[in-house]
Amino acid sequence: MEEVTGKIQAARGLIMKGCEECPKSEDVWLEACRLMPGNQAKAVVAQAVTQIPTSVRLWGKASELETELKAKKRVFRKALEHIPNSVRLWKMAVELEDEEDARIMLSRAVECCPTSVELWLALARLETYENARKVLNKARENIPTDRQIWITAAKLEEANGNQHMVEKIIDRALNSLRANMVEINREHWIKDGEDCEKSGSIHTCQAIVRAVISIGVEEEDRKHTWMEDAEACAAHGAYECARAIYAYALTEFPSKKSIWLRAAYFEKSHGSRESLEALLQRAVAHCPKAEVLWLMGAKSKWLAGDVPAARSILALAFQANPNSEEIWLAAVKLESENNEYERARRLLQKARASAPTARVMMKSVKLEWCLGEIKNAKTLLEEAVKCYPDFPKLWMMKGQIEEQRKQLDAARDAYNQGLKKCPNSIPLWLLLSRLEEKNGQLIKSRSILEKARLKNHQCADLWLEAVRVENRGGLKNIGLTLMARALQDCPNSGILWAEAIFMEPRPQRKTKSVDALRRCEHDPHVLLAASKLFWSERKVSKAREWFNRTVKIEPDLGDAWGFFYKFEQLHGDEDTQADVKKRCVNADPRHGEYWCQVSKNIINWRLRTEQILPLVASVIPVPT
Structure with missing residues (x-):
């Protein structure tokens, strides 16, 4: 109390009185040392250790008050004479010594404190290999x-x-x-x-x-x-450690595909290409029917530029899984990506003969379409829709090929036929609606979407398209009314809330975004809309933080990467752009409105993720 009110001398007098009255109280002596200046403190601590020679804290304080290393060592030696079994004192004393003296001191320390693991281990670390073994053996006997x-x-x-x-x-x-x-x-x-x-x-x-x-x-x-x-x-x-656990699990469960897969994904993320390939080689020997393990092995070889090795892995995979659609299509992809179009065609022909599936037919059509062989593509399509009339992607391709050839009636016909067979295919409804809208038939487009909503209840994509049709036609009020109905029908739809935020006048957007986040806290579309909102308000660091949050929650959303990359192009530097691009390539996104527009465009069929990202960023609008 005296010290707090600034009467330091009175405080010192009181504490010294305390030392006289309570000569065996460690705390009183330590407080006295703290209050006394330099040499007086040394005198006090000297008195203290005569009164309580077994107090480790007082000896520690005595060493602290010394300025010279020699004097500190002397204090500890004296202390250890009084308290030879204090591990703490030995440790403090050893820390002041050089390696050789520390070793000698530790040899004595373990004799005095034979149950201190720390001292034994410290001694073992300082000894030669042979002596360290002896020390550890002695330590084991004692503890x-x-x-x-x-x-x-x-x-x-x-x-x-x-x-x-x-x-x-x-x-x-x-x-x-x-x-x-x-x-x-x-x-x-x-x-x-x-x-x-x-x-x-x-x-x-x-x-x-x-x-x-x-x-x-x-x-x-x-x-x-x-x-x-x-x-x-x-x-x-x-x-x-993780690798050892996987290895042990695989010796116990050698035929468990799920463990091999987890181990393979682990090696892919944290190991080298060699370790991944060695693991996959063992995996397919134990689980020859697991297509995904064969495909991972082939992909690893192909990404390393070893196409013949990838081919031979797929050939072995064929032997183990003769009618596997996945393996056929992987082999086709390998050949077409390496410009071996004739080989890819032959493979598809064989696949259609031995393992005909809707996907094999679709890939056959797509290859011909990409290569500009529209006639072949159409012939294959006619055959495909007869065999697989309920596979919507075939009808979509049929319509899109006709649209590309400017045959709008034929395209409309293809979409309508497709919808008779696949009334629940949302992309087909959207393609037909957009075809009419492009043709200037706004009323027809609107009625198609209404019909679609009757057949597919609570479908956010159809509501979103209906709202956008009105907005594109300049009918903002009808768009707002539709949006209100849409949010009643699908109250937890992130894509609708994201659109609703930017339909509001600028001052009301923040309130709308708070509502959206309350409703769909972890929805990537809502998080992306919030990022764009901060961007439009020029809050650069906040926008960057939210973009990072979005791509972390849903790395598969290509639009989020596109907006993030465009944002860095305008507000970042080369390093931040390169970082976003690298993370995007690792995530390998497949979804998103703008992303699919670019990646699924037939002229971009050969492009990889790193080439698609800048193209997506170039078509993305800056939020206003």
Whole structure:
């Protein structure tokens, strides 16, 4: 109290009186040291340690008050004479010494404190390999219940190239600890494994994982638990631990396709191309019927530029899965992407003969259309719609080819025929409506959408198109009325709320966006609309933050990447643009209105994600 009111001298007098009255109170002496200036504090602490020679805190304070290293060391030596079994004092004393003296001191420390794991391990770290082994053996004799000593012994062997010893030591550790009635806590051991990996002891971390992964796990829970463990390790950045868990799981469940797949995706994200390909090679040997594993292997080879190897993988895949649509189409894609159009055509011809499916027919038509062979495409289409009349994409292609040839009546006819067979295909309704709208038939377009909504209840896409038809026709009021009805019919539709925000006058947009976010908190369309709103208000950093949030929640939404890239082109620099492009390529988006307009345009059929992104950004409007 005296100190707080600024009467420092009175405070010092009081505390010294306290020291006289309570000579055995550690706290009183420490407070006195704090209040006294330099040399007086030293005198006080000297008195204190004569009164309480076993107080570690007082000896620590005495060392703190010394300015010279020599004097600090002298204090600790004196302290250790009085309290030779204080681990804390030994640690503080050792920290002041150079390596050689520290080793000598630690040798004495472990004699005085034989149950301190920290001191034993510190000594082992400073010793040579041979001596360190002896130290750890002694430590184990003194403390048979501590796992860290065993783990350090395993790391020591690994560091000296004795990998074969690591597994033995970890196994002996578990047996010894059990014999000493120590409970083996699986979570703690896995955490130790992660720590070993961080310190570079890869063999030790893998040996620990293999040894403890099954402990305490019920037979039927093994697969589920191990997959969770592997994901947790990967999330902590312990990739070698995760790899060891997958490897162990695969030895236990060699024919489980789901584990091979997870392990493959893990290698794809965190491993090298070689590790992924080696894993996939083993995977297809165990699960030859798992098409996706063959396809991943072929894709990896193809992306590395090794087309013959990709071909041979697909050839082996054919032998294992002779009528697989996926493998046929992957082989076709490989050939067409590498300009081997005749080969692709031959493959499709064979596929149509041995594994005819609607998708095979569609890809056959698409290849001819892309190559400009419209006559062949139409012939194939006629055959396809007879065999698969309820596959809407065939009718869509039929109409689009006619639209491209400016044969609007034929296109209309194709869409109408398609809708008779596939009344629930929303894209078909939209194509027919847009055809009429392009033709200047606004009323017809409107009635088509009404008819579509009668057949497909609560469809947000149809409502959105109806609103846009009115807005494009300049009938904003009708558009607003329709939007109100649409939101009543589909109150949780993100695409409708996103559109509604920008239909409002500028001052009301913020309120609308708050409503939208309340309704559809994690909807990517609403998040994208919020990002665009900040952009239109020139709040650059806020917009960037929301764009990042959008692409994180839904990396498959190509429009979000397109807007983000355009935003960086206008407000960022080359680095931020390159970063967005790189993340977009990794995400490999497939959906989004603007994205599909560009990627599905027949003239862009050969373009990859990195080429599509700038094109999408160029057609995207800047929000106003």
